[in-house]
Amino acid sequence: MTITTNSPQETEKFGIKLSQKLTGGDILLLSGDLGAGKTALVKGIAKGLGIQNEITSPTFTLMNIYDIKDKKRKIETMVHIDTYRLKHEKELLEIGVEDYLGKDNTVCLVEWPEKIINILKNKALNKEKMKIINIEHSQDSNQRKITIS
Ligand SMILES: Nc1ncnc2c1ncn2[C@@H]1O[C@H](COP(=O)(O)OP(=O)(O)O)[C@@H](O)[C@H]1O
Numbered sequence: 369m370t371i372t373t374n375s376p377q378e379t380e381k382f383g384i385k386l387s388q389k390l391t392g393g394d395i396l397l398l399s400g401d402l403g404a405g406k407t408a409l410v411k412g413i414a415k416g417l418g419i420q421n422e423i424t425s426p427t428f429t430l431m432n433i434y435d436i437k438d439k440k441r442k443i444e445t446m447v448h449i450d451t452y453r454l455k456h457e458k459e460l461l462e463i464g465v466e467d468y469l470g471k472d473n474t475v476c477l478v479e480w481p482e483k484i485i486n487i488l489k490n491k492a493l494n495k496e497k498m499k500i501i502n503i504e505h506s507q508d509s510n511q512r513k514i515t516i517s
């Protein structure tokens with residue numbers, strides 16, 4: 369499925385819609401260049417999950433953890449991972465990423481999933497819960513193509 373958005377607001381809105389389909393244990397792999405709109409999409413998903421905190425990319429902390437107080441579904445936690453500055457996958461293991469990935473009550477959103485291929489290949493993770501979302505970026509306009517496969 370591919371959709372086109374024409375502003376960051378539209379991408380956020382799509383994120384809100386997408387959030388309604390999420391269930392605990394889901395892992396969304398957000399791929400796309402710098403400035404594609406991965407974080408914009410995360411902002412929408414967070415809003416849709418009832419998170420009121422401002423979402424900023426965990427560029428240096430690698431992983432931000434949000435408590436979901438408005439528990440409409442069984443999702444209690446949203447984890448936002450950004451591996452852009454990651455040098456070794458073990459850095460993410462050291463801060464406990466495996467306590468969250470694929471856990472029943474948790475949704476994980478991963479920017480730059482290509483950088484943690486080995487962690488994602490772990491046999492303990494249910495591959496059916498992983499969805500790849502690709503955001504295609506056009507340099508000279510606000511148009512983005514978002515593909516879910
Ligand atoms: N349709 C769109 N969807 C998302 N972001 C857009 C769109 N059009 C323009 N932008 C801009 O592109 C940038 C996306 O930034 P961000 O979400 O941080 O990207 P990423 O996390 O992929 O690096 C923002 O500056 C945003 O205002």
Ligand SMILES: [Mg+2]
Nearest residue numbers: 406407425479
């Ligand atoms: Mg980002």
